[in-house]
Amino acid sequence: MTRDTLSIAIRFIFLLLLQVLVLNNINFFGYINPNLYILFVFLYPLEQKRTNFLIVAFLLGLCVDFFSNSGGINAAATLFIAYIRLYVLKLVLNKFDIDYKLFKLTSEQSIKIFIYIATLTFAHHFILFYLDYFSFKNLSLVLYKSFTTSIFTIILSILSLVLITKKKTV
Secondary structure (H helix, E strand, C coil), X not given: CCHHHHHXXXXXXXXXXXXXXXXXXXXXXXXXXXXXXXXXXXXXXXXXXXXXXXXXXXXXXHHHHHHHCCCCHHHHHHHHHHHHHHHHHHHHHCCCHHHHHHCCHHHCCHHHHHHHHHHHHHHHHHHHHHHHHCCHHHHHHHHHHHHHHHHHHHHHHHHHXXXXXXXXXX
């Protein structure tokens, strides 16, 4: 087992346990529930095989669904953002395929990190809430919940990134 595989496994287990044991019990205003487990998708190394990444992202969402009794909506939303992650990176960062081998999220500009995280978070939450309501009749409610929950999740994601990155002092 390589060092990268071990760190991916630890991150998977930690974010899963944090989500199901702590964050699923938080409901601000009755419906804002942070989904910090999607941080796993943001931080997953790009040099790993895409198929393995999609499988692991699906399993993470499925595990959250299992503990939340949510019927697969987290798995679908997580798989969707895992699938579009590379396209969002290309759009936001304007990088070539060769640059992705050296990509580290924490080494990019703050505004680009914010746009990347915000785009994937809103996409995740929109899919999540749309599948939860599964009706165009409630589209305004889906958009409202997606937006408000995304704001809270983005704030937690960025704070988590700041806490886990080590700043080098000159």
